[in-house]
Amino acid sequence: MSEAAEAAAVLVDRPEEPVLRATLNRPEAMNALSMPAREALADFARRVDTETGIRVGIITGGPTVFAAGADIKAMVDARPMALHRRGIHRLWQAIAECRKPLIAAVNGYALGGGCELAMHCDLIVAGTGARFGLPEVKVGIMPGAGGTQRLIRAVGKHRALRLLLTGEPIDAPTAADWGLVTDLVHDDAVMETALSLAGTIARRPPLAVEHIKEVALAGADLPLSAGLMLERKSMHLLFDTADQTEGMTAFLDKRRPDFRGE
Numbered sequence: 001m002s003e004a005a006e007a008a009a010v011l012v013d014r015p016e017e018p019v020l021r022a023t024l025n026r027p028e029a030m031n032a033l034s035m036p037a038r039e040a041l042a043d044f045a046r047r048v049d050t051e052t053g054i055r056v057g058i059i060t061g062g063p064t065v066f067a068a069g070a071d072i073k074a075m076v077d078a079r080p081m082a083l084h085r086r087g088i089h090r091l092w093q094a095i096a097e098c099r100k101p102l103i104a105a106v107n108g109y110a111l112g113g114g115c116e117l118a119m120h121c122d123l124i125v126a127g128t129g130a131r132f133g134l135p136e137v138k139v140g141i142m143p144g145a146g147g148t149q150r151l152i153r154a155v156g157k158h159r160a161l162r163l164l165l166t167g168e169p170i171d172a173p174t175a176a177d178w179g180l181v182t183d184l185v186h187d188d189a190v191m192e193t194a195l196s197l198a199g200t201i202a203r204r205p206p207l208a209v210e211h212i213k214e215v216a217l218a219g220a221d222l223p224l225s226a227g228l229m230l231e232r233k234s235m236h237l238l239f240d241t242a243d244q245t246e247g248m249t250a251f252l253d254k255r256r257p258d259f260r261g262e
């Protein structure tokens with residue numbers, strides 16, 4: 001594939017002023033995650049993280065398929081040290097470290113690395129026709145981007161191991177029932193719902209949103225006492241923001257707050 005075509009493995013646009021959206025664009029390979037696609041997703045996450053005007057990121061594969069996993073064609077002959085040198089974990093890390101909320105908008109298959117990509121996001125909006133799975137075991141390997149770790153935290157041991165050990169996908173209503181999906185909607189309403197959620201979050205005070213995300217995610221891996229302390233300290237810290245004054249004053253004045261992220 002030409003460099004120009006590969007550069008378009010992910011399309012980035014701004015559907016609303018405070019929202020940046022990444023759309024995987026490899027329909028010929030069911031949006032399988034090639035290296036250029038992974039690099040573009042990492043760049044996207046860094047942009048969401050650092051650009052002041054952007055308050056939420058949306059990752060989607062478009063209306064047909066989210067992503068069918070890592071690109072098997074690029075992996076079939078790989079040796080361990082070649083995988084090590086690719087340093088793919090650093091690209092995933094950029095997504096995991098994004099301080100602002102990320103929403104996965106999922107239609108169709110979210111398999112393997114595609115499912116892991118959705119699980120890197122904070123909210124998952126899925127169409128009823130979506131399917132989630134970790135089929136790595138069927139091609140002789142295992143998940144390598146948090147599938148064994150994030151799924152078990154999201155749905156619990158017994159359900160996670162069903163997906164991990166059989167490699168068989170579950171449908172979106174089951175994924176929603178298991179707690180993997182935030183909003184289950186008609187296939188045609190996935191992006192509209194993701195944009196609506198993004199819009200709601202974008203109207204909230206950005207510094208509070210960032211701290212809530214950070215503390216909720218960090219706390220999930222901490223003893224309760226440490227998580228509670230972190231929460232308390234971060235809550236106190238927010239009393240140093242102009243948005244705290246604005247939020248509480250607006251409430252008392254019975255008007256809409258105007259949060260500026262200050």
Ligand code: HXC
Pocket residue numbers: 028029030032068069070071072073109111112113114135136139141142143144145
């Ligand atoms: C490369 C892929 C691909 C993938 C699909 N394609 N998935 N190419 N990597 N992960 C390509 C097919 O080769 C085919 O190309 C085209 O997309 C259409 O796919 P079909 O199989 O013909 O479509 P369909 O019958 O509808 O089946 C859809 C599917 C199936 C169920 C999603 O494609 C599938 O099972 N894909 C593999 C899913 C998987 O195993 N993912 C995990 C990968 S490992 P051609 O050229 O033939 O038209 C992983 C973790 C790695 O993600 C972590 C360690 C580094």
